[in-house]
Amino acid sequence: MKSITIADVAKQSNVSKSTVSQYLNQRYQYMGEETKLRIENAIEELGYRPNIVARSLKQKSTTTIGVIVANILHAFSTQVIRAIEDVCHEHDFHTIVCNADDDPEKEKNYIEMLHAKQVDGLIIFPTGGNTALFKRMKKSQYPLVIMDRLLEDLAFPAVILDNEAAASLAVDHFVDRGYRSIGIMTTSITRNITPRVDRIKGYKKALEKHGIPVKDDYIRSLDLQHFEAALEEMLSLQAPPRALLAGNDLALMEILKFIKKKSLRIPEDVALIGIDDVSFASFYNPALTAVSQPAFKMGEKAAELLMKKIQDENGAIDEEVHRFEPELIERDSC
Incomplete structure (x- = not known):
């Protein structure tokens, strides 16, 4: 089957390719409702799907982050992931979640895989290994937020419980x-x-x-x-x-x-x-x-820190450790 391109959509809707591009990027300021409707109908009729890889190369962003949890069996981890995904969705970002199983070698493989996929940043629950790899990311100023655990002698923005x-x-x-x-x-x-x-x-x-x-x-x-x-x-x-x-x-x-x-x-x-x-x-x-633990608030904070770093490359790097307060919930087991 022939791959449908922006040029095909432009021809079908009788507009320029740049107008279609503006529509796809939701830049509607100078676009009439009739033009928007023609482009929308052309996309639907032709079955056009944007080339995500090409767009990411042009924009130098995949609008995707990676989350590597040390052990996804922890209820805390799944709650944090949900909060991260919510924040990313609000920013039109996608999330790839990986489970390291408390294994530094598996963690290393996932970090390298996500780098190869050119994700825009990472949120990691560290396993406690891979110091050299984290040092390289620190040196390159790669957007990274540490969750739940700290890395000895390495200052990254971090979100953790007291x-x-x-x-x-x-x-x-x-x-x-x-x-x-x-x-x-x-x-x-x-x-x-x-x-x-x-x-x-x-x-x-x-x-x-x-x-x-x-x-x-x-x-x-x-x-x-x-x-x-x-x-x-x-x-x-x-x-x-x-x-x-x-x-x-x-x-x-x-x-x-x-x-x-x-x-x-x-x-x-x-x-x-x-x-x-x-x-x-x-x-x-x-x-x-x-x-x-306030898991959702912690997840939201981690995602917001990462979004800020990704979207403001020249901004100051926040290396602060953000500690959240626990709460005792009294029931009947004590």
């Missing part, structure tokens, strides 16, 4: 409810993942603030497949914790699976608070107390 405050809110609530033997479980901190490390720091600081000794036996950061054994060991201690803080939604689900398997009662046998307000928290029995 993670120490999140853990502190949970510990404070436990203490207010009379608990003093409080444990924390989170996923692995092997690659110094910011939220996990900072939440443990916040947990320790909050205990010290309340005059409660920090016990190493009450702190676990490990891969999900090891959670059951770690919980078995922790809750079998001579003096086990009476309350547990789940460092993220994946940790929470592993703890809930263990509690169900062992027929434990919440909060009678063990009180529980999770960081991340999972979708089922309000109707779980008992309803789960949670520390909530």
Whole structure:
């Protein structure tokens, strides 16, 4: 089949190619309604579709950004993606989402692939690897916003929760409810993942603030497949914790699976608070107390920062870390 071009549309609607181009780019200021209607009808009759590649070469923009999440299984990640997509849609930008599975090599491949596709910028939840690659992007001033996690010794615009405050809110609530033997479980901190490390720091600081000794036996950061054994060991201690803080939604689900398997009662046998307000928290029995992240606001902020950088190449580079405040949602698990 012959490819339909702007020239064909111009001929069919009896206007110039530049007029068709103005119509396609929604520049209607000096275009009459009759002309617009003729072009619209010609496009419909001919089945014309703009050549996106050619347009991107001419405009030096693909109107597309990439989003690379460390682990798309996190409820927080999917909420942030939705907010990013909403902002991009308002700016007539498209979004390509990639899941790195907490694998630096996979993250590297996605960054290189998206560069090859000439996306205009990236929002990345870093896996904790690829320092050299991020340094190159920093040097080239490539439009990049860091989400949820920070990169050591590299200043990029970043959007992140105040993670120490999140853990502190949970510990404070436990203490207010009379608990003093409080444990924390989170996923692995092997690659110094910011939220996990900072939440443990916040947990320790909050205990010290309340005059409660920090016990190493009450702190676990490990891969999900090891959670059951770690919980078995922790809750079998001579003096086990009476309350547990789940460092993220994946940790929470592993703890809930263990509690169900062992027929434990919440909060009678063990009180529980999770960081991340999972979708089922309000109707779980008992309803789960949670520390909530403003995921949509954080996603919107990340997208707005990236749009500003893309659309204002000569503007000052905002390298600020934008920290958002958590909120405790009281329910029945504590």
